[in-house]
Amino acid sequence: MTGQVRTVDGRVAGRRGQATRQKLLDCLSEMLSSSPYRDVKVIDVARKAGTSPATFYQYFPDVEGAVLEIAEQMAAEGAALTELLEGRSWAGKAGWQTAQELVDGFLEFWRKNDAILRVVDLGAAEGDKRFYKLRMKILNSVNNSLADAVAELQAKGRVDKDVNPAAVAGSLVAMLAAVASHQKGFSSWGVKQAELKPNLALLVHLGVTGRKPTK
Amino acid sequence: MTGQVRTVDGRVAGRRGQATRQKLLDCLSEMLSSSPYRDVKVIDVARKAGTSPATFYQYFPDVEGAVLEIAEQMAAEGAALTELLEGRSWAGKAGWQTAQELVDGFLEFWRKNDAILRVVDLGAAEGDKRFYKLRMKILNSVNNSLADAVAELQAKGRVDKDVNPAAVAGSLVAMLAAVASHQKGFSSWGVKQAELKPNLALLVHLGVTGRKPTK
DNA sequence: ACTTGTCCTGTCATGCCGTCAGCTTACCGA
């Protein structure tokens, strides 16, 4: 499926080459966490990895290309987010727990990968299809599950007919993502992490079921 | 209040200087709309404005500094967002209309300024205090009004005690902002603009009042 | 030791960055 890892000029990368390549990706990842995206330079990444810019360009067309690679790896891990919703109930107390665990897992994932996700978000917002598709890929698991949950409740008549499940799910996911990437903003605005989560869960529960949770 | 406009080396800018300065800002603004933030170069902005890079550096320390300037202007205009909530009711049909108009106004504002807001968002997410404060300034008007509305309903006993008004308001505002900057994402995901708005309004109404709107 | 293919880097042309000295232009008081 993944084919072989190749250099920019078409050679297949061997063991050593793949190690170098991965080291470059790791260093880039670190740099993205510590300095603004706009200021991340190839030469810095290469230096940090103990190699030269020329080597970098053997494996990646540019910084953006390398970021896409990292994001791709992260997207694969992000598939695990589906588990947060797989086979969960939205009724009664179980529903409240589902909402809480979703919020928890989502914020955790976002916090762990915030540097890359920032860049993916930016790229997507700028209209770059590659980043945009990647963002979809990451969010789709949660998004689809949520939309299904809404649609199901709708079929049972417990949610209004004129609700669009995809729109609601997408909005809720966007909310989670946005709050996650501005967590610091909240905290210094007088809202603490611990307070934030239950309120987010409340909003999610309200959005999905249309009702307040029974705790 | 605003003092005089000054160049980087301390001279006060006259009529002509201010015009040049503004032209540079306008051109930068255009460039941000048409190319990725990372690729916006001083020399391109200067060329577009029919001047030289050296001139740019007379008025701004760097690209980031100029962006802050634009964002500041935008934040001033953004104060008008308060009107979307000033003295509005959240009860009954009026509440539904309030939610709708808030969504409408907010999306409109975001769409009009999306290029700058993308950069502000990025800067804030990266932890830059200047951008972070600016983002607050823009969102505060809406944020505070929403929080007040929630707190008021809470005082009347129509919203649960354990809800944190600031957290809910902040989350809703973050949702609006995120959805606005990924509007295209939704549309190509099968959710049309026109469908999106009422669903967003529903979520806002649910979040503020804890109840479904009466339409 | 020799060959082969992978892997890395020195080097180079190009182009942007950010600064400075110095030239031109506009304003103002005598």
Place this chain on the structure above:
DNA sequence: TCGGTAAGCTGACGGCATGACAGGACAAGT
């Protein structure tokens, strides 16, 4: 009218990042 002064702009320059290439280092098999 005529300097004087400050505003406004730019050419030019050292420095650095980019991206390409050719050639040297290295590992593995024969």
